[in-house]
Amino acid sequence: MSKYQVNEKGYYGKFGGAYIPEMLYPNVEELRQEYLKIMNDPDFQAEFDQLMRDYVGRPSPLYLAERLSERYGANVYLKREDLNHTGAHKINNTIGQILLAQRLGKKRIIAETGAGQHGVATATVCALKGLECVVYMGAIDIKRQAPNVARMKMMGATVVAAESGSKTLKDATNEALRDWINNPVDTHYIIGSVVGPHPYPDMVARFQSIISSEAKQQLLDKKGKLPDYVMACVGGGSNAIGMFYHFLEDESVQLIAAEAAGKGIRSGHSAATSVLGKEGVLHGSRTILMQTPDGQVIEPYSISAGLDYPGIGPQHAFLHENKRVKYVSITDDEAMQAGLLLTRLEGIIPAIESAHALAQLEKMKFEKDDDIILCLSGRGDKDLDNYMNYFSF
């Protein structure tokens, strides 16, 4: 087993584990005992592969962005997760988990969502498989994200407002956990990133690793070599882990992850966890997170809802600590400019999350023959209002 992957105890170095209330133990333990058995079953793999191909539209292309490449003096390849059904990488994970839930005999799915992207991806696969779906969402987020709430309802999901605390993602997560404690037998909780108690970070990483297994082969087919750089944005970290997964052992490949610096790292309005974070427990795992000296979680901020998370998954905390991945911080302004640049050079409107990874290209110096693979985690349709307000179109 790779030194970068989870060990039998559920840890990446000192990070990871399952720090959960005792009442959740049976649910998480059932998952821990079953997930690898189910995922390695040939029937499961055949159904997963078929849905990835015929429903999601995989493999997603590896696109050589020629005008962007010209600007940076190197070959920039975009891994086009934006072309997936529902417009981002999140569907890879929700398909995997719904198939797993079915094999565990679950009849009911719950999820939490912040901006609504994970809620939509979950409602989608519940419609696909005819399972009941309840999505917990902060009351404030429900108001801010009306189109995604409408999508979930149209797919038949019940959207429950979390009215406690700051009425955002963390409160929705608490409500979802409470639901799971009360419905341990028939319900599966679909977590949307490489976060949460073991085995979630490893399970989600495995589902998202399809991104790098495809991209590695695609570049080998085109160039007969490994890339020099592989880049992605990080909220909780699932598209980045998926993009890095099959390159972790290839030490010649430089891995770069872009976090949201919001209005600036020192502004008090950011989500730059790798710079500002300290060790602690968040959402059931030991990781690094932004917290006050007495351990209160700090509300994160980013212009992109998907990066607006106060921690990173435990595997990222480990990859940061042992320096296998370089973590960089990108401000709102840098990301917005990079999003506009890609649109004008390539005719592709990226999600603002993905634009954080694009913005890092501006800060680097490349050799002429360098090959860069950058994960375009999602499309920007959902962000049009945000772009329009920012640029006053």
Ligand SMILES: *Cc1c(COP(=O)(O)O)cnc(C)c1O
């Ligand atoms: C949710 C989201 C992200 C951030 O989540 P990760 O788990 O860090 O990948 C990034 N990009 C898009 C398009 C998203 O929807």
